[in-house]
Amino acid sequence: MEWSRVESLVPLHLQALDPRAEKVALKRKRRPKASTQRALVPIANRPIAPKQGYVGLIAQNEDSEPAPPPIYRMSSSGDALLGAELVQTLSNLHLNDSWYSFVPSMLGDSVAADAAAKAVVKAHEFCATKGTPTGVARCDSSYLAALNTLRASLDVSDSALVAVGLLYLYEGIMKDQPTAYFSHAGGISAILLARPRTAPVTALTRAVLYGNTHGTFQQPLLQGTASPFDDPYWLDFEPATTYNLTASAVKLRKYANQSTIRLPGLIAKVRSIREASVPNRKLFLDSTRVALEILAMTDQSAENELLHRVTLKETKDIFDKAIFRYSFEFKSLYEKETLLLYWGNRLMILKLCLELHHLGILADGSSCTAFKAGDLDDESERVVMSILMCWQDGLGFVNPLSMVWGALMGKITFRGRSVEPVRSWVWTRYHDSLTGWPITYTMAEMDEESEELVGGPLTGQIAKQDMGDQKKKSVG
Secondary structure, X not given: OOOOOOHHHOOHHHHOOOOOHHHHHHHHHHOOOOOOOOOOOOOOEEEOOOOOOOOOOOOOOOOOOOOOOOOEEEOOHHHHHHHHHHHHHHHHOOOOOOHHHHOHHHOOOOHHHHHHHHHHHHHHHHHHOOOOHHHHHXXXXXXXXXXXXXXXXXXXXXXHHHHHHHHHHHHHHHOOOHHHHHHHHHHHHHHHHHOOOOOOOOHHHHHHHHHOHHHHHHHHHHHOOOOOOOOHHHHOOOOOXXXXXXXXXXXXXXXXXXXXXXXXXXXXXXXXHHHOOOOOHHXXXXXXXXXXXXXXXXXXXXXXXXXXXXXXXXXXXXXXXXOOOXXXXXXXXXXXXXXXXXXXXXXXXXXXXXXXXXXHHHHHOOOOOOOOHHHHHHHHHHHHHHHHOOHHHOOOOOOOHHHHHHHHOOXXXXXXXEOHHHHHHHXXXXXXXXXXXXXXXXXXXXHHHHHHOOOOOOOOHHHHHHHHHHHHHHHO
C-alpha cells in the first residue's frame, strides 16, 4: 500500500463521500496484486490538527450537506496512546459532547497541550482508583510539569487555549484547590479576549466560548459588572461541536449563550436601581428594555422538539420520587446540557423581570405594565419542574439548582403543595453535587447567593471567596 497517498489513509466509508473516490477505486482495480503477502500491521491514524485559525469543523443542522472527509496522517505511537487515554477519560467524565472533544485530534502538535493532557489522564486515574499518597505526588508532578511547559510557551494560540483548559479540567477532577480552578478559568477568558478580532475564528474558539461560563457569567457577576463578552462580536458566535446538531439545539444553545453573557450586565443595572436612594427612571427604563430583550430569547417550538426526543421514565430513587414521579432520560448529553443552560437562564431572567415589576411599582406608585407577573410565575414553575426531572442521571457540569433555589424563595406553595419539601430536596441535592469540593453551604448562604442573581448585595460565599482571592493577589 502506498502510505504516501492521502486517499490510502482515508477509511472507505469516508471515501464514499469524496467525489474523487470513484477515480481512486478505479486506479486500485488496475493496480497489480503484490507477489508476496504482507502481514497486516495495525497503524493508529488521526486527523491532521488544522493550522490555527482554520479549523474546518462547523456546527451544522441535521439537514445540512455532509462535511468533506478529513485528511488523515500517521501519528506517533506516543501521540496515539495519549489521545486514546484522553478520549477514554473524557468518556468516563461524560465530556464527549463538550469542547474537550476537539482536543484529542490536536495532541502531538503542542508540548504544553500534551503535558496538560497527561496531567488530566493521571488525575482521572488517581481519582477513579482512589489512589495512594504516591499517586498524589505523581499527579502533582505531572501538573507542575504542565504548568512549567505552558509558562514557557504561553501565547493566544489554540494550543495555549487547550493547555489552559485542560489544567482547568485537572482542577475540576482533583477538586482540592478552588482558587486554582477559578484561576485557570480566568486564563481561558484572558486568552480569548487578548486575540485580535481580525483573526479568523476557529470552531475550537466558538466551542470554548460556549463552555466558558465562568468568564462569560460568573466572574463579572461577582465583580458586579457587565460581562467582557457582552459585545455583538461574541454574541454572534454560533455553537460548534465535532458533529452535526439539530436546528433546535443550535437555536436554544445560542439563546442560552447570549443570555448567559447579557445577564451580568442586567443584574448590575438592577442592583444600581435597588441601591439608589432616589428612583432613577432612565436606568429603570433601560433595565426594562434589556430584560425584555433577554426574555424574548425563547423558542417554545424548539424546546418542544428537543423534549420530544426525551424518554419519560419512572423515577428510581425514593427520595427523588417524593418530589417528581417521572424523570427525563436523554439520548444526547449535549441536548440535555443545552436545555439545562437554557432553563437555568430562563429562571434568572424571569425572576429579574419580577424584581423590575416590583421596583416599577415602588418607583412612582404606578404599576409596571411591561411584565405580567402571573405569566412569569407560571413559566417559572414549569421550568423548575423540568430541571428537577433532569436530576436522575446527574446534572454534570451544568448545575442550575442554585437558580431553582432562587425561584422557590418567597413561595409558600409549589404546584399546589407546600414548597418546603422541594426546597429541602434542592438543598440536599445541591450539596450532593458539590461532593469532593472543600465547600459547604447553609440555607442562609444559598439565599444570599440567590439574592445576588436579582441585584442583591454581593455577600454570597463565592463572592466572599473571590474578594479574598483579590486581597491575596494585592498582598502578593
